[in-house]
Amino acid sequence: MTDTPTSKRFAPIGPLTGTIRVPGDKSISHRALMFGALAVGETKVTGLLEGHDVLATAEALRIMGATIERFDDGSWSIHGVGVGGLLQPAQALDMGNSGTSTRLLMGLIASHAITANFTGDASLSGRPMGRVIDPLSQMGARFEPSPGGTLPLMMKGSFPTVPISYRLPVASAQVKSAILLAGLNTPGITTVIEPVPTRDHTERMLKGFGADLTVEEVDGERVIRIRGDAELTPQTITVPGDPSSAAFFIVAALLVEGSDLTIENVGLNPTRAGLITVLQQMGGDIELLNEREVGGEPVADLRVQHSQLRGIDVDPAIAPSMIDEFPVLFVAAANAQGTTTTSGLHELRVKESDRLSAMAAALTSVGARLKELEDGLVIAGSGGEPLRGTGNELITTHLDHRIAMSMAVAGLASKDGVEVDDTRPIATSFPDFEQLLEGAARG
Template sequence: MTPGGALTGRWRVPGDKSISHRAIMLAAIAEGETRISGFLEGADALATLAVFRQLGVNIDGPDGGLVRVRGVGMRGLQAPAEALDLGNSGTSMRLLAGLFAGQTFPVTLTGDVSLSRRPMRRVTEPLALMGAQIATTADGTAPLVITPTAQLKGVDYALPVASAQVKSSVLLAGLYANGETCVTEPARTRDHTERMLTTFGYSIRRQGLRVCLTGGGRLSGCRLTIPADISSAAFFMVGASIAPGSDVLLEEVGINPTRVGIVNILRAMGADIELIDRRTVGGEPVADIRVCYAPLKGIQIPVDQVPLAIDEFPAIFIAAACAEGETILTGAAELRVKESDRIAVMANGLAQLGIDAEPRPDGIRIIGGQLGSTAATGAIDAHGDHRVAMAFAMAGLRASGIIEIHDCANVETSFPGFATLAANSGLNIVEQRV
């Protein structure tokens, strides 16, 4: 990236990754046909789609975001001929561990080097309480070897740490369990699984931070529209907030109340963000989001916003680096076990750009200042983390010199075409493929 520029225009970022995963999973085990529009054609979501083709599900597409899935019902999946490779997708592995725990055939789940380092006991342990038999490495990582069990039993599980992936994994296993399965959260997390189960006609009972379902029901095929991903929109929201002269309109972005931490945090920092034409699409609230440049100030990020913005913190850290004063994040230890250790990797990258960034066990302290260049310090290493790479790309809008980002091919996992869209919007970015 060469320094400077402003973001302008209106566009729709790709479909929501979290919802795309769940749409394929539930459509596959539903009865009848499901037609999905807005599906994210990124590597992670495509990995989930490929898995269900290996399990005998007839799927047409994706073609311009359109997918048609002919569901096989709750018990219609077929045993795969080989291990199922989920690439870099932690969401796929954790959710599918729950879905496959109740099947009548063995399954092995594998992934790339990054995914094979991520912790999986957080899902295998509660699933074991239900009777699931899932073997991991000695470190509790993939591959996951799932052996059929006679019958899963419902569980009343209190999450020790707020995690939508763990909640969803337990609920998906609960579809195949005897009796009632309940999950209680310590704090609110994204509720896409619950919303989508309801869309497919499955009864869900919610009360506060507790959600329950009874196993043995059925899902019915339907039509789904997937909104634009707020996690992808977040990079442009931050870019427009930090670059003078910016004015962008992001169309049909999902504003699920369990995902709007990025909006709340940026507004608390002084960002000029307007939500226009609020409506419902595919069971999810959406809006067009207009963002104009505004000077930002550092804040103490409210702990209750952390689970609502857990995937957006790399972008938020760039906003903090461009804000006046100090920004402090606590209660976000989950960032240590994402596609990379996002606290350490972002702190190292910010330090290379001359920003005072102090990593802490569960967060970070950032003092806003002038972003520099990597010309003297060397390129920023994104450690294969798509969100880190895109965050530092936006830093180029306020840097004093060129920023080079290496090991960033995984941007395609969540945001295919990011570099092209960013360049067309005003970011001085050049993508070099090796």
């Protein structure tokens, strides 16, 4: 990321029509690289998301011994080192802005007798790592984080690590995944108990790579067990489109009059598809076409048409399946008829930014009426009237890509546009976002 912020005004550009494809799923892209790096032999991947976050994962794995190549046709090849075969990194692992890279790689390294230094940008360095440090410390890894449990952080893995049974105190796919990845190279059975289900890409993909992993429901909780000393078998993976990236185009097409947009090849894992359910409850016209399964993941094409949305009370139980999509849902709610109430969103306060306060401030500055609560927002919709836009103000994005893209969508449905203070963070997850928006507007 360059040192100079790049502001941009996103103004109404007309209906979004035609057919687009969004980049590959970020969660699956991270895991395809990591699991390929632990398999013996060649894993082939197509559709990999090539944003900064995923590339940070690839570079860290290269530093620890995996051979990872990109070919001119956009496909990737990973020659792994085997479970337990990661090498001592000769330099710090620069995670950029990627919390997923950091927490999952901490899990991978925990069961290796190596030492690693993790660094990141200003945004990532403010994010807490304690929730991962705690269970991995119980398994035998040691940590020297910065004050507050943040990056820069040094960790010393342990071999052999000790299998644990860990009940997640907060719904977090990253914490669950870190423990399971540490369990891959830990003798015995490592168990994670999930009171609230979170995205399950790790479980699906580890099974696909041949890990001995079971999932069962006991007294309403998910119990996930992985047997250590695993051997992973290389795979050929097609990464589906990222539902979190598709979310911005879904909401934009719902809000902009005259829109009729088809988004192809979107991953619809049930632990990720909460936004579509909520928008349909609000009256959004979203049709699932050509539903199919690719590599164990459900996929469909989405046809989205302009709709007058209605405010609802969003069930907090659905929050884990759409936690990253709440910023853009807030934009939809600000343009709906009636009031939308959200709750149970404490997790949003420890993302790349405090997304509750950031979105409350951003939407208020463009004319939305809302109330910020400790764990959510209550938003009084405009009744379909366009929000006024920013005038001469700039929206503060706090180096958070989802704030930037959500407010870009708000700009498309505003009277005179919305100007965000910095578009650079968008490249961390969605490098082609602006070009795709412009292309959809041209149909």
